[in-house]
Each structure stands twice: as structure tokens, then as C-alpha cells.
Amino acid sequence: MTRNTGIISHFSKGLIKNNPVFVQVLGMCPTLAVTTSVANGIGMGLATTFVVVMAAAVASTIDRFVPNQVRIPVYAVIIATFVTIADLFMQAYFPPLRAALGPYVPLIVVNCMIMGRIEAFATRNAFVPSLADAAGMGVGFTGALMLLGGVRELLGNGTLAGVTILGSWYRPMLIMVLPAGAFFALAILMAVFNRLQQGGKLVLRGAV
């Protein structure tokens, strides 16, 4: 394997094969809570991607200086720092999105997908592969949240990204934008995802 294909595979495994939401089932709190619309899903996904990429970059750089005993507190501080930056940034530049995501922005701190990537990958690998891995996971997470938000917004509100898709004849299934709907949508998407992975392996590999 050449160096480049290595980096590409580090990146691409987070998209489908090892998708943080559908396969690893990590970071479920934001996944279920904020995906009432496509916009919320993308916003939360991008904020999380920023945090995981930055934290992985720092972690893979300073790892050799961090004694084992203080590993967790050190990485928690680093993650919290980037989450606070993302939060302030959203408050300054995207106040409506920040208002919609509410308390879930500071809660990115406890998204176990982030600590997971740092513990499982960034601290054991060099800088560039760690970046690729974190970016892949972030993009996979964003995509999953977007899909979930899309399904819930379409069924629960008749719109996609704010654009009316299902006309006035459609009576929105309110439950889909309520918390229970998050579980329904996640279960449906996971089932589809598993089916695709089993039945359409070649197709998916080709696509990635």
C-alpha cells in the first residue's frame, strides 16, 4: 500500500465501513436530540467535525509528552477548549443555528466519538493519518446526522432544508420531529445501512 492510499483509507473508513453513528453507534446524544431538521444536523455535524479534527491534530502532536496517568484529563481539556471555541464562533457568526442547537453545542464535549478517535487512533498514529481519520469520522458523522435530519424533517414537517417538498395534502407525522421519532428514524436508517453493507458490498466499495 502506498502512503497515499493509506491516508485515503484512513479517511474513507469513517464514511461507511466504520461510520460513527450507524456502525460504531457513538455520539448518540446529539445524534438523537438535534436531528429535527437537515440544517440542525449539518450544523451539529460540522461543529463536531471541527472539534474532532483539531483535537486529533493536537493529540497526535503532543502525545509523546503526555504521561499515561494524565492522558484523559489532558485530552478532555483539549476537547473542551475546541468545543468552547466552536460555541463562541457559532454565537458570533450563526446565532440562529446556535439558538436551534441550544445546550447541545457545549455538550459536544462529552461526545464519545471524539474521545474515542483520540484514544483509539490519534495518540497511536502520526499527524497526517490522525487528521485523515478524524476528518473521515467527522464527515461520516455529519452525513449520518444530515440523513437522520432529512428523514425526520421530511416526514415530520414535509420539508427538506426548509423547502416544502410534500405539499399541503401531506399531514406531517409530528412524532418524527419529537424525541421518539429520532429512535424510529435511526432504526430505519440503521436497518437500511446494514442491508446495504451486506447485500451491496461491491457497489459500496466501488462508491467509496
Add this chain to the structure above:
Amino acid sequence: MKQMVVVLVLVTLVSGIVLATVYTRLIPMIRENQRLATERSLSALFDGDRNPDFEEVPTDGTTVYRAQSDNGELLGYAVRVTTTGYGGEIQLLVGLTPDSETIRGIQVVEHIETPGLGGRITEDAFGEQFKGLDATRDITYVKNAERNEDDNEIEAISGATISSSAVVSGINNVLDGVFETLTSTGKDAP
């Protein structure tokens, strides 16, 4: 052992410096956004097309805005209410009629309540209930029952009683204190 201390101190120090820098850079914009949000809520409380001017009335402790139309007619007041809901602080504005005896409406400016539950305090269906209530008496709320407007009641959002009652008690507390100030400044007004 020593390395542990050094690493922790360094990491927290750098984190603190970075955060302080970002904060001081962004805080003017965040404040400006909050000011705009207040302004939007204020004009939503009063007729947007009459372009009222808002002027802060000095009172102790409570922020009160006096709304005036172009020709100096008093349109009413907006009182800022800060209360603690389920997720944290809720900031809202309560609009009052010129005699400050009746509520014109409420606008939630900022909140971090649970989306879909307490977050529904921002919805019109909840806010509209306050329209026309008596500001001189305490407002109460009912759960899962028809409200009686004559009893100054609103219906709490089902599943979000804490957020609903926070709004109600916040309004009651602030209006209690502010009523006398308003009736006196109202008379002094030119």
C-alpha cells in the same frame, strides 16, 4: 511525576490563553447579536410597521423599554424578565399596554431549554396565551386542562411544566416590582 504536573499546567495554560484570545475577539459580535435579538423581539412586541422608538427607562434592577411611535405617542412598555428554566437562564421580554395594566404579549429572547419540549416556549401557541392577561395580578398556569382566561391562567406546555412555570413566575416576580415604577414614570413622561 514532575512531567505529569508540567504537562497539565502547560496544557491548561495554553488552553486558557487560546480561549481568552478567541473570547475577546468574538465577544463584540456576540453582544451585537444579542442586541439585535432584543431589538427584533421588541419590534415583534409592538407593531413593526409603526417603527416605534425604544428608550430604556431607568429603574432599579429591571430593564424596561418605553415604546413610542414617531409622533411621540406612548405605545407601551417592554420589561425584561430573566428566569431560570429547566436548562438554564431564560430571557424574555413582556410587552405592556401604555397604562401598564395589560400584557401585550411575550417574546423569548434567549433560552437553552430542551428542543421540542421546553424549547416550545418560543412558539406562538404558548406566547399568544399571555396576550390580554391582567398585569396587575399574578398569572397562574394549569396542566393538561383548558385555561380560564378570566382567572389569568395559561396552559402549560405538556411535558414542559418546569419551563412553563419558570416563564410564569419570572413574569410575576418582575411585574410585581416594576408596576409602581412604571405608573409613576408614566405620569412623568412628556
